[in-house]
Amino acid sequence: MILTVTPNPSLDRTYEVPALVRGEVHRAARERVDPGGKGVNVARAVAAAGVRTTAVLPLGGAPGALLAELLGAQGVDVTAVSIAGTTRSNIAVAEPDGTLTKINSEGPELTAAESALLLDTVRTCSAGAAWIACCGSLPRGLEPRWYAEAVAAAHRAGARIAVDTSGAALLASLEARPEVVKPNAAELAEAVGRPLATLGDAVKAAEELVGLGAGAVLASLGRRGQLLVSRDGAFHGTAPVTAVRSDVGAGDASLAGFLIAGGTGPAALASALAHGAAAVQLPGSAVPTPADLRPEAVRVTADPPLDLPLTEA
Template identity: 35%
Template sequence: MARVLTITLNPALDLNVETGRVDLGCVNRTRTSRLEAAGKGVNLGRVLSRLGHSVTLSGLLGETNATPFENLFASERLEDRFVRVPGHNRINVKIAEDGGRVTDLNGTGMVAPPDALDHLKSRLGELSGEYDAVIIAGSLPGGFLPEALSELATLARSANVPVWLDTSGPALTAGLLALPDGIKPNLDELAEWAGQPLDTLAAITEAARLLQDRGIANVVVSMGEKGVLWLSPQGNWRSLPPPVTVTSTVCAGDTLLAGMIHGLLEKHHPEQILSTATALSAECVRHAGVGDPQADDFSRLIQQTRVSPWPGHNKNGDMPL
């Protein structure tokens, strides 16, 4: 299996809550709650490790409440190369109501010290020959400029290591300048980058193609229950997920990207890559936490996933989502 490095610059403790309908301004009772060490790169690493890869996690980790992360790394067989910085990691509250509505309350955490980028570069060392893929994922902490994220991506690219980026806003804009091999925006993130609503499949395809025209080889757009659009050098595909009961969409995008990178590293056929990744993401939304490739019915979920070539502007290209 492959060696993968994920970089998380703004990790979080996620408080995942399942409940009935929330009445604002009233006392509500939760059905279940779980506090879990998380962050996009951490979530990606957990899935990739479960898929059999050797995973190293790095980035910035607040030292005040680092223990839950360290416990998770040990239990999931993840190599810890995080740079400890003063302060605490943020706490995010994810409220999943019956019916599938999810509300995120994302907290603020540490402020990166001025020398954080230098320490991180030193910790990463020589990338060439050490990793088969690098994934930079998640938001930026206070004090960490978007241009610094671009530097990290450029560092990996200069070592001839495939780099994937999963972020949004100014961090995405800056990261694109490093020309990562792939990105995975969701619809909202892609619309924000495009500067306009993306209400049809044709509009989504056009925005993704604009990213390809800038030099991004792989553009993976997650569209929730509408599936996934993947534009790649080998062709374009769209997937439709299997029917599942949605409990929480938290971690679904991270799980999807982990499945995509797994298939690419294993050199699977593109349709197999997308069907497996989409099915794994569908498995994820059935419960809190990341997707489980060892789920008893995972093979059935793959079989129920539909993948077809996507030509873009065909007779159905202007259909609303």
């Protein structure tokens, strides 16, 4: 079983329009409503692969009730922590060329009692989980060290844990030595305090995070694929994408693929790449099913091209 923890979940509404013009009235060609939040997306992708998953998340108000209902319909068990605030709603506008405009709500503020209850729920649900994925931003009311406390709770229960967050929360989590952290290129650069121009720069940055306590770093590099760095070495992989439809939740689908495949080594990296490539070719924050994957097209190497630029010239 894979347990996911999403401290700041959302309802995601996605509208597909021919073109977004500021100040104009638009008629959407398609519209969809999905459960949102990074850990929620991981849980949805895990469930779509036929693997048992439970999502722990604070929920409040009508949006929270709808989110739980939608997750249940997708085969995700929900363990809800009731909060006084209302679960946030996010809006995304997708254009045919892959351009995505997002408006994310700040979300509710959790009280000290709600924060403690959420952590206690994570501790209780950790027993028996093969992996725990703690993902996303922290809502108001939760300090950056909250993820470190969640990592420690998971370890006491004997579970392995992956953390997908950024900034102070990411750095604080390293003190508790999570098995995996999953930054994107910008978050990795922020963590080490310098720009990353090449794949070699990204490898060095990931090695620094390993030195600070991460068991492994799974870094999403956009069109440049993904990087996996641990004390066992560095692996780089790519997967072809015909056309990007929406990149919402693609990194979360990648993490799901990584954990489903065991959460370690090049085979897990290949699974992450296949899931991420499939996700960006789907609408909104839809998650891939096994039928969407093209594992035969994935390429992974133990000899990363260190001079590869991370951005297009």
